[in-house]
Amino acid sequence: MLTRIxxxxxxxxxxxxxxxxxxxxxxxxxxxxxxxxxxxxxxxxGKIVMAGAIDVxxxxxxxxxxxxxxxxxxxxxxxxxxxxxxKGWSALETGHLYAxxxxxxxxxxxxxxxxxxxxxxxxxxxxxxxxxxxxxxxNDDYLLRLLHDNESEAAFEDYVAWILEMSxxxxxxxxxxxxxxxxxxxxxxxxxxxxxxxxGLSSRRIVxxxxxxxxxxxxxxxxxxxxxxxxxxGNFETALTTIAAxxxxxxxxxxxQFYGYGKEGDRKFSSAAAQLAEAVNRTANVTVDVGQVMFGxxxxxxxxxxxxxxxxxxxxxxxxLILDGDTNGVGIVPYNYRRSDFYNAVQWAVGLELFLxxxxxxxxxxxxxxxxxxxxxxxxxxxxxxxxxxLRANWMSELPAEAMAVTTLPSITREYSLHEIAVxxxxxxxxxxxxxxxxxxxxxAVADIAVYDDLTDRVRMxxxxxxVFKDGDLVVRDGHVTRYRWGRALxxxxxxxxxxxxxxxxxxxxxxxxxxxxxxVPVYALSRPEPFVFVPCR
Amino acid sequence: xxxxxxxxxxxxxxxAIAEAAKLIGASTRILIAGLGTDIAGARAAISLAQRTGATxxxxxxxxxxxxxxxxxxxxxxxxxxxxxxxxxDTLLLAGPLRGTARDQLLQNVIGSEQAKNRDRRRIIxxxxxxxxxxxxxTVGATPIGRKQEDLPGLLATxxxxxxxxxxxxxxxxxxxxxxxxxxxxxxxxxxxxxSSAELDPVVIEMLCGLVGxxxxxxxxxxxxxxxxxxxxxxxxxxxxxTGLPMRTSxxxxxxxxxxxxxxxxxxxxxxxxxxxxxxxxxxxEPPPWRRPPxxxxxxxxxxxxxxxxxxxxxxxxxxxxxxxxxxxxxxxxLAAFAATQPSETISVAEAITRIAAAxxxxxxRSC
Ligand SMILES: [Zn+2]
Numbered sequence: 042m043l044t045r046i047x048x049x050x051x052x053x054x055x056x057x058x059x060x061x062x063x064x065x066x067x068x069x070x071x072x073x074x075x076x077x078x079x080x081x082x083x084x085x086x087g088k089i090v091m092a093g094a095i096d097v098x099x100x101x102x103x104x105x106x107x108x109x110x111x112x113x114x115x116x117x118x119x120x121x122x123x124x125x126x127x128k129g130w131s132a133l134e135t136g137h138l139y140a141x142x143x144x145x146x147x148x149x150x151x152x153x154x155x156x157x158x159x160x161x162x163x164x165x166x167x168x169x170x171x172x173x174x175x176x177x178x179x180n181d182d183y184l185l186r187l188l189h190d191n192e193s194e195a196a197f198e199d200y201v202a203w204i205l206e207m208s209x210x211x212x213x214x215x216x217x218x219x220x221x222x223x224x225x226x227x228x229x230x231x232x233x234x235x236x237x238x239x240x241g242l243s244s245r246r247i248v249x250x251x252x253x254x255x256x257x258x259x260x261x262x263x264x265x266x267x268x269x270x271x272x273x274x275g276n277f278e279t280a281l282t283t284i285a286a287x288x289x290x291x292x293x294x295x296x297x298q299f300y301g302y303g304k305e306g307d308r309k310f311s312s313a314a315a316q317l318a319e320a321v322n323r324t325a326n327v328t329v330d331v332g333q334v335m336f337g338x339x340x341x342x343x344x345x346x347x348x349x350x351x352x353x354x355x356x357x358x359x360x361x362l363i364l365d366g367d368t369n370g371v372g373i374v375p376y377n378y379r380r381s382d383f384y385n386a387v388q389w390a391v392g393l394e395l396f397l398x399x400x401x402x403x404x405x406x407x408x409x410x411x412x413x414x415x416x417x418x419x420x421x422x423x424x425x426x427x428x429x430x431x432l433r434a435n436w437m438s439e440l441p442a443e444a445m446a447v448t449t450l451p452s453i454t455r456e457y458s459l460h461e462i463a464v465x466x467x468x469x470x471x472x473x474x475x476x477x478x479x480x481x482x483x484x485x486a487v488a489d490i491a492v493y494d495d496l497t498d499r500v501r502m503x504x505x506x507x508x509v510f511k512d513g514d515l516v517v518r519d520g521h522v523t524r525y526r527w528g529r530a531l532x533x534x535x536x537x538x539x540x541x542x543x544x545x546x547x548x549x550x551x552x553x554x555x556x557x558x559x560x561x562v563p564v565y566a567l568s569r570p571e572p573f574v575f576v577p578c579r
Numbered sequence: 580x581x582x583x584x585x586x587x588x589x590x591x592x593x594x595a596i597a598e599a600a601k602l603i604g605a606s607t608r609i610l611i612a613g614l615g616t617d618i619a620g621a622r623a624a625i626s627l628a629q630r631t632g633a634t635x636x637x638x639x640x641x642x643x644x645x646x647x648x649x650x651x652x653x654x655x656x657x658x659x660x661x662x663x664x665x666x667x668d669t670l671l672l673a674g675p676l677r678g679t680a681r682d683q684l685l686q687n688v689i690g691s692e693q694a695k696n697r698d699r700r701r702i703i704x705x706x707x708x709x710x711x712x713x714x715x716x717t718v719g720a721t722p723i724g725r726k727q728e729d730l731p732g733l734l735a736t737x738x739x740x741x742x743x744x745x746x747x748x749x750x751x752x753x754x755x756x757x758x759x760x761x762x763x764x765x766x767x768x769x770x771x772x773x774s775s776a777e778l779d780p781v782v783i784e785m786l787c788g789l790v791g792x793x794x795x796x797x798x799x800x801x802x803x804x805x806x807x808x809x810x811x812x813x814x815x816x817x818x819x820x821t822g823l824p825m826r827t828s829x830x831x832x833x834x835x836x837x838x839x840x841x842x843x844x845x846x847x848x849x850x851x852x853x854x855x856x857x858x859x860x861x862x863x864e865p866p867p868w869r870r871p872p873x874x875x876x877x878x879x880x881x882x883x884x885x886x887x888x889x890x891x892x893x894x895x896x897x898x899x900x901x902x903x904x905x906x907x908x909x910x911x912x913l914a915a916f917a918a919t920q921p922s923e924t925i926s927v928a929e930a931i932t933r934i935a936a937a938x939x940x941x942x943x944r945s946c
Contacts, residue, residue, distance in 0.1 A: 104912070107818035112651055114836060117822050129834055130822040158904065159913040162618060163819040182665075225666065225768060227798045350794075353654055362650060365658040365800045367910065553661050554690060559907055559914035566904050566915040568619055568928075 042080050043067055044513065049085025049492060052459055053092065055468040055481035059460055064090055066488040069512040073484045085492050088507055091463050092482050093145025093489030095470035098265075098295055098330050099411040100342045101135050102149050102167060103160035103174075105371045109340045109412075112362055112373055116340060136168035137522050138418055143491025143506040146470075146479060146531070150175045150214055150265060150295065151344045153369040157208030158562045164530055165567045169516050171489075171574075173474070173531040175265055176208045177344055179215035179247045180222040181368040183548060188250055189240040194257070195538065201254045202537035203545055209532040209562045209573055211474060212262035213255050214295070216344040217269050218247040221369055224347040231347060232269050233282045244269055245286055256290050258535040259578035261475020263291035263328070268300055271348045275304040277313030284320045287327050293473065296332025296410040297321075301391035303447075310384055311447035314391045318398035321405070328473055329399070330406035333392035333423050334385065335415030338377045343413060346370040378415070386444035388414075390437075394448060396427055397455045402464040406473070421503035427457040428499050475576055476531065488513035527569055535578045580880075582924065584891040592892065592925065599875045599890040600937035606854035606873075609633035612843040613866065613878075614825065615808035615859040617903035618913065620927030621816040624858060627935045629821075634828040634852070636843035637813050638864065639806035644838050645775040646803045647814075647824060649784045656790050658770055658800035659911040660687035669766035672704040672720060673773045673786050674730050675711055680774030680804040687909045688772060688802065689718055701766075703759060705737075706730040706750075723759055724750040727777070734785040742792050769799040776806060805908045808861050809897075812906035812913055847871050860894045860927050877930050895924035 044066040051062045065072050065079070100106055110116075110130055117130050139147055152160045152174040164172045178184050178201065187197050201213060219242060220231035226238045233244045252264040268283045270276040280300035283292075294300075297317060305311035321329055338357070343349050346363060349372020353361040357377040364370045378385040392414065399405040411417040426433055430453070437445050445451055457465075471480025478487045492508035505520020516524045549557035564572060583595035590598075603609060611628050614621060614637040628635045637643065649655060663670070664687065676684050689702075702720035704711075708727045715722050724733045729750035736749040740760040749756060763769060771790050775783060786801070793799035805811045817825050823836035839845065846852045847868045855874045857866045863882040866874065876888035879896060897903020898916030901924075907914040 102819065104815070107815045110818045110822050111647060111814070111824055114651065114823055117834075131834075132819045134822075155910055155912045158915060159815065162904065162913065166622070166819060225798060227767070356654070359654075360650070360652060361654045363654075363656045363800075365656070365662055365798075367659055367661045552665060553909070554664075555661070555909055559910055559912065561915070563902075563915050565902060 042513070043075070043077060045079035045082045046085050046090055046490065046492060046508070047082055049088045049090035050495065051090045051482065052463045053482040054460060054464045055471070056483045058482065064482055064490060066490070066510065066513045069488055071482055071484055071486045071488050083492070083508060087495060089459060089493045089495050090482070091143070091491050091493070092467040092480050092486070093491050093509065093511065094143050094466040095146040095474070095476070095480055096139070096144055096408065096417065097148050097406050097470045097473060098150045098408045099147050099417055100149060100151055100413070101147060101172070101411070102132065102163035103152055104156045105151065105342045105344075105373065107163070108362060109342050109373045112360060113340055113375055116338065116375070132163050132167040136170050136528070140169040140509055140511070140517050140522055141505055141520050142420060142503060143493065143509050144170060145489035145491070145509070145511050146171045146173070146476070148173045148175060148211065148474070151177055151216070151342070152208060152210065153177050153344065153366055153371075154181070154204050154208050154560060155367050157210070157560070158566060161209060161530060161562050161567060161572070165527070165569050165572055167528070168525045169511055169522070169528055171528040171531060173211035174208065175212045175214040176204050176210035177214050177216055177369050178204060179218040179251055180220070185222060185237065185240040185242060185247070188242050188246060194253070197250060198254045198258055199537045199541035201251070202258055202535045203541045205260070205532075206534045206537070207560050207562065209530060211531050211533055211576060212260055212265055213251060214265040214267065215248060215251050216267040216369065217271070217347055218244040220244065220269050221344070221346045224350065225365060229347070229351070233279055233286070248283070248286065252287070252290050252292055260533050260535060261576065261579060262473060263293045265293045265295055267295045267345060271299045271345055272352065274302050274310045276300050276302055277317055280317055281320050284324050284327050287324060289326065291326045291328070294327065294329045296408065296414065297329040297395055298332040298334065298388065298392040298414065299410070301395060302387070306447040307443070308383060310387060312387055312391045312394060312449065314394035315398060315449050318395055321399050322401070328404045328406065329395070330408040331392050331395050332408055332410035332414045333396070334378050334388040335409065335419040335422065336378045336380045336385065336389065337415065338375070339412045339415060340373060340375045341413045342371065342373050344369050344371050346372050348372070349374050380440060383441050383444045386440040387447060389440070390445060390448035390450040393426060393433065394450050394453065397453045398449070402461045403469045403472070405465065406470060407466050421500045424462060424503045425499035428462070430454055430456055529572055529574050531576050532573050533576050533578055582893045586889060587887045595890050595892050596930070596933045597937055599892070599934045602854055602873055602875060602889060603631060603934065604939045608830070608852045609854045609856065610636065610843055610846050610852040611856045611858070612636045613638050613858040613864070614813050615861050615864065616813070616927040617809060617860070617897035617905045618812055618816055619904065620858065620860060620897070620931065621809070621813045622820065623928045623931035623935070624856070625816060625820045627931055629829045630935065631938070632830045632832070634830065634841050634846065635817070635825055636841060637808070637810050637825045638859070639808055639810040640825050640842070642775045642806040643810050643814055643824065644826070645778065645780045645783060648780045649787055653784060653787065654791055655787045656794065656800045658802055660802060660908060661910050663688055663770040663772070663802050664690045666768045667770040668700055669763065669769035670700065670702040671763065671769060671771040672702065672707065673734070673771060673778070674706060674782065675708040675727055675777045676774050676804065677711070677777070679807045680776060681714070683804045683908050684718070684772065701762070703762070705733055723755065726750070731779070731782050731785065734782060734789060738785060738789045738792060741789060763793055763799070764797060766797060766799065769793065769797070770802050771799065772802045772804065774804045805906060808859070809905040812904070815913070844868070857888070858927055860896055875934075877927050892930055893924060894927050894930055895922055897926070900924045901926045
């Protein structure tokens with residue numbers, strides 16, 4: 042089938058397009074304008090045409106998310122647009138709500154290896170969007186043992202490759218490297234050069250080893266790092282230390298907002314976003330996503346068990362769950378970000394400062410660390426805030442003045458253009474994840490396309506796309522899902538020495554008395570045709 | 580071998596499927612219960628429930644909801660059997676552990692000969708119940724208190740003593756109590772183990788509270804032993820498909836959860852449902868009701884019914900007759916199991932999918 046989206050304002054930064062024109066689709070792919078009549082034509086005059094958006098970090102599925110739902114039956118609104126619409130918080134709604142905003146690919150970034158099958162089963166039930174998982178390593182005994190015993194780099198890489206293939210992941214994330222393992226030995230605070238008691242390894246050593254292995258295996262997505270000391274006053278120094286430790290190799294820092302805190306002012310809590318932005322600006326091999334905070338009730342879901350344990354006293358409502366897991370664990374703590382709260386207002390400002398002070402939209406990514414900073418349904422409001430200093434001024438006028446005084450936000454005049462939004466949410470994430478077939482509108486790309494009405498009300502514009510195509514299928518019209526289909530999961534499978542397979546079998550047998558079969562995600566278990574697409578390694 | 584029956588008479592499978600679809604199409608208040616099935620079966624059952632406005636419940640909901648009640652009203656610390664197996668230096672067992680709980684304790688927690696912590700691990704068992712004292716001895720556990728009825732009092736005083744508050748009277752001497760709390764505090768990584776099948780939510784909450792308090796100075800975590808019939812797996816499917824646990828109704832077009840209102844036994848005895856779909860693929864477990872409304876039963880072979888089902892179809896066992904994904908108690912995760920003795924016997928997922936396909940779309944109800 043030949044489809045033409047005609048006469049829209051096409052914004053496609055990867056192909057240097059920014060102007061009026063057509064986009065053509067044959068079946069599931071974008072093609073050059075053919076010398077043929079289209080079977081179907083959609084008039085996009087006066088509308089904005091972009092590739093489908095890509096979310097690099099959003100906790101949407103798996104044991105952690107399921108358990109958060111079970112912990113909070115009263116939060117069935119948590120994934121719905123606030124405050125009015127009360128819809129279910131389910132896999133179905135997740136796919137539905139992402140699609141209506143024009144998002145077509147989402148990365149679930151926190152899958153401990155033993156929980157991979159669970160995550161993929163749920164992702165397979167999340168309609169419309171494509172998805173991917175990041176496998177979490179760095180607090181697992183096997184890896185720490187390899188480092189402790191000074192095993193070869195090749196042995197280390199084989200293990201990382203084995204985990205990637207068994208768990209069908211697109212990349213590797215490390216969460217408070219060593220800190221979660223140290224917590225099992227009753228350590229309550231853990232910084233970049235602190236040492237895991239049982240193994241004598243620093244966080245730095247773990248991060249560097251993983252960063253090198255991911256790079257050497259040719260996995261396109263750089264190591265995805267959740268730093269130590271999340272949420273603590275003065276923790277910008279931890280982030281600066283981690284950025285400096287990246288040295289010459291690529292490194293991605295997740296939800297940097299949660300590390301943007303200084304100790305200035307009467308309350309010993311201030312924004313250090315300017316220092317962080319400056320460090321990111323001068324370190325070209327480092328990318329970050331923001332983890333913007335928005336006001337309202339939410340739930341924090343984090344594999345940083347140590348941090349979540351320490352945060353449990355701030356739970357609102359007063360309930361929480363901490364899991365000391367095999368390879369990592371998780372902490373689930375509900376939280377309410379309040380406009381009237383000094384600290385929450387500073388957090389909100391820090392996120393926006395990072396967006397606005399980091400110069401290169403190719404290296405700063407759009408996230409709320411859903412649902413940790415805010416539900417992903419708040420994205421349209423954040424786009425609007427980035428695009429209008431007047432809107433930001435309106436918001437700031439309703440926030441505690443003493444909070445704004447310890448940030449630089451009031452002095453920032455920058456406004457994002459639609460082109461920059463397209464870079465940050467389309468072209469750049471595709472590049473970061475190594476997905477050459479999406480994030481742009483060039484010939485050969487998967488026909489994932491979002492068409493928006495060009496409204497001055499950017500919230501309304503981004504909340505409900507006029508048209509969304511997934512693999513060339515029209516799935517959303519005027520903000521409503523018109524067709525359900527099943528997406529696929531993107532994964533890498535770098536080459537490895539098969540000797541590791543035998544070693545892992547022995548490890549599971551000896552350590553747990555179990556077959557290692559339970560770690561595997563067999564394709565047949567997902568009951569969908571072709572549930573995975575493999576992304577080539579470099 | 581016969582595999583399908585209508586009103587007790589052997590029939591071809593296709594006829595049984597058609598009859599089941601006819602019954603579902605003619606019913607307005609459907610209950611899907613038992614739910615002893617793998618992930619694929621649960622997905623199919625929940626989809627059917629959403630489409631027909633039915634209510635879903637699991638035969639072990641009671642045990643699941645006791646732990647869930649505590650979780651959704653306070654703070655809990657949990658670990659997995661695997662982590663407990665390799666790391667715990669202290670096990671604090673609480674209350675009776677019978678049936679599947681006892682099996683899990685032996686297989687997954689106390690573990691095999693290779694268990695690295697076997698020698699240095701100490702086991703304390705609070706009020707195991709008189710009948711389990713010998714078993715406690717064989718696993719090397721020191722019983723503190725005996726009768727199950729003494730557990731709430733013992734836990735309350737123990738918790739008070741651990742937290743440094745005055746401890747009242749309990750079934751053991753204050754000296755003994757002090758020894759126990761000192762011992763717990765000296766653990767490096769302790770794990771409390773319980774089975775919700777025989778404990779009150781109040782007791783579970785006290786135990787979880789004790790675990791939380793012990794973390795003020797050391798590391799301690801909790802390990803609820805999983806009920807049978809993939810109850811935890813089904814719980815998670817319910818969460819991702821509906822946002823809510825079992826005992827959820829779709830009658831009003833949205834998911835509505837109520838542990839009392841949507842208890843399958845209450846619904847059947849009060850006559851609030853006009854059709855029951857009973858699922859038990861892991862065991863030949865019949866529904867417990869004397870006078871259920873017309874019933875479609877999907878069960879393991881050899882199920883002896885109190886009241887015969889209108890439609891009865893024998894289904895295969897996940898991981899034996901066909902591959903299946905279900906909760907794996909050893910690791911606390913979902914895991915895939917290939918068929919060990921592949922057979923032609925239909926799976927729950929396939930049976931329900933075929934019944935659903937043959938059921939006419941209810942007028943005006945969207946899915
Ligand atoms: Zn995150």
